[in-house]
Amino acid sequence: MLEGEIPLKALPRFGDSVFGFEDGAVCRVSLSFSMDSERRRMVTGELAAPVTLECQRCMGPMQQTLVSSFTLGLVTSDEQAQQLPKELEPFLTDDFSADLWSMTEDELLLVLPPFPLHERDKCPARKELEAFEPDDSGDEPVRKSEDNPFSVLADLRTKKH
Numbered sequence: 001m002l003e004g005e006i007p008l009k010a011l012p013r014f015g016d017s018v019f020g021f022e023d024g025a026v027c028r029v030s031l032s033f034s035m036d037s038e039r040r041r042m043v044t045g046e047l048a049a050p051v052t053l054e055c056q057r058c059m060g061p062m063q064q065t066l067v068s069s070f071t072l073g074l075v076t077s078d079e080q081a082q083q084l085p086k087e088l089e090p091f092l093t094d095d096f097s098a099d100l101w102s103m104t105e106d107e108l109l110l111v112l113p114p115f116p117l118h119e120r121d122k123c124p125a126r127k128e129l130e131a132f133e134p135d136d137s138g139d140e141p142v143r144k145s146e147d148n149p150f151s152v153l154a155d156l157r158t159k160k161h
Contacts, residue, residue, distance in 0.1 A: 002031045011105040019054040019061050029104050041074040049108055053116040058125035062118050068111040074098060
């Protein structure tokens with residue numbers, strides 16, 4: 001087993017994908033290496049990284065800890081990658097080494113939420129949200145069946161001109 005911390009500022013692709021992170025922020029990583037019954041090299045890992053993301057409602061910063069658990073198949077060619085079982089994601093290496101920082105950065109990028117959002121009641125844009133997205137509290141008036149918007153058309157059909 002291999003455990004350690006990677007400074008987030010050392011991961012440029014990831015740094016460009018988030019709103020930011022605190023100075024000195026690190027990604028805690030734990031990796032375990034093994035072989036399966038068919039002698040495929042595998043790495044199982046967990047990671048956690050505190051970051052600041054941009055809420056897609058209010059466009060303001062929000063703190064979140066990204067967490068991931070993963071199992072990868074270490075391969076040296078595209079042919080080997082195609083032969084992996086579906087539950088293993090391929091990670092391309094050379095015969096003798098793997099770039100663990102790149103592996104960690106790839107996993108962080110994969111765990112990023114596509115649309116980060118504050119919780120509705122904690123979002124700074126809560127008042128504006130309520131105007132456009134009323135919550136389902138049951139306070140909405142229930143429309144009566146006779147309030148049919150097409151009832152005017154029914155009257156036109158019965159009148160002769």
